Amino acid sequence: MAGFICERLGPGNNRTAGNGKRIEAKTYPLWTQFGSYRSIDYSTNQQVAGDPPMPAILLLGTGRRTGILIHPAHPPKLYLSSIGCLNPTSEIGPADPIDFWDSRRRVIALLDSLKTHAPAAFEHEVSSRIADASIVVEGEPTRQLAAPRRLAADVMSADTALLLPISKKSALVCAKWLMENFGDKIKNVTAGKSYKPKHLCAIVCQETAYKWIPWIGRHSTQTIVERAVFDASGDFPGAPRTAFPVNTKAFRDKYGKAFTDLLIEEANKTRRLQGWDDKPWVYKGYGLFQYDLQHVKTAEGFFVNKEWYSFDKCLGRVIEELDSKLTAQRGNLWKAIKAYNGTGSRAEQYMQNVKAFTEYCEEVTGP
Structure with missing residues (x-):
């Protein structure tokens, strides 16, 4: 595992999405990852370089930077294969290509070590925090080697990669659980709509399944519904929020102590x-x-009366939101699903993920 890391030039910047720079110097928690890159059941092909899915580890706490991974540099653009990501390598010069097989072995060695250290994070194919595991990016480089100008064009944005919070296998578990417990309700509310049960299941795959799939069999269906309270953005370090409330203080200032304490x-x-x-x-x-x-x-x-305890109430809210977004987007379903998440590059990534999950979930829900 001893070696080097190839990354973009600085100065590090986590404040601006898509800025083309390295990530900031700090400590980042490590998570398992799924999609085009995976922490479990990645390709074992020893003949084809870059055969997907490739091994990877996810960094979180990266501010407005998304899809920051430790993964092998891979064909067709070996030297820098994604903006902001970290490519393990042996010692190389500015004009040297990274050896894919060497880079891949190093990533797998890291994954094997992390799995030994924190096996619970690798039990399910859902994006999970690897307990007590972090990466330390220490300081800005004091000497940067000049790379040939042609390499600047050989960079692929991480935003183009499919970065999923759960695998296809887990998506099928999610869809099956939803349809077994709430299938008739989901079918009824989507009757005559442009979105179908597969789309609603796909949204849950993207939004919350990575949290509650490991709870199946350990907790009741009702407990899973009630405890779907997630997203500490605005208060969790490195996770800023722009929508109201930007943090707990902003909520308390507007709604008072009792309501704040309840939430x-x-x-x-x-x-x-x-x-x-x-x-x-x-x-x-x-x-x-x-x-x-x-x-x-x-x-x-909805919030003060804890209406999310009712799946029916939650279903009503997502239908209301999707119908509103569909109207605003003149019936374009995928634009509506993107708008359900917001705007910008993160919403685009959200929509692409839901597209992938929709295809998976259709195996359970039907078209």
Whole structure:
């Protein structure tokens, strides 16, 4: 595992998405990853270089930078294969190509070591925090070797890669669980709509399944529904938020102590279910479809009355949101699904992920 890391030139920047620079010097928690790159069941092909899916580890806490991975440099652009990502390598010069097989072996060695260290993170094919494992990026380089100008064009944005929070196998588990427990309701509300059960299941795959799939068989269906309180953005370090409330203080200033304490306790119930300590944070996503807390301004009752405890209420909210977005997008379903998440590159990535999950879930739900 001893060696070097190839990355983009600096200065490091996590504040601007798609800036083409290296990530900032700091400590980042490590997570398992799925999609075009995977931490479990990646390709074992020893003949074809870059055969997907390739091994990778995900960094979180990267601010507005998304899809930051440790993964092998790979064909067709070996030297730098994604902006902001980290490519393990032996010692090389500025004009030298990275050896794919060497880079791949190094990533696999890291994964094997992490799996030995924290096996629980690798039990399920869902994006999971690797306990007590971080990467330390220390300081800006003091001497940068000049690369040939032609290499500047050989960079592929990480935003083009399929970065999924769960694998296809787990997506099928998610869709099956939803249809077995709520299938008739999902079919009824999508009758005559441009979106179908497969789309709703795909949204859950993207939004929350990575959290609750490991709970199946350990907790009741109702407990899983109730404890779908996630997203500490705005309060969790390295996870800024722009929508109201930007953090817990902003929520308390507008809605007062009692309402704030109610939501903090709901967040802590979910934290305790995961074996985590309590935090004085208001979480921002509620229910299996993650109805965002920004809607408190127009739907206060959903939050103060804990209506996400009811799958029917959650289903009603996602239908309401999708119908509204469909109208705004003149019936374009994929633009509506993108708008369901927001705008910009992250919303585009969200939409691409939901597309992939829709194809997977169709094997369970039908067309």
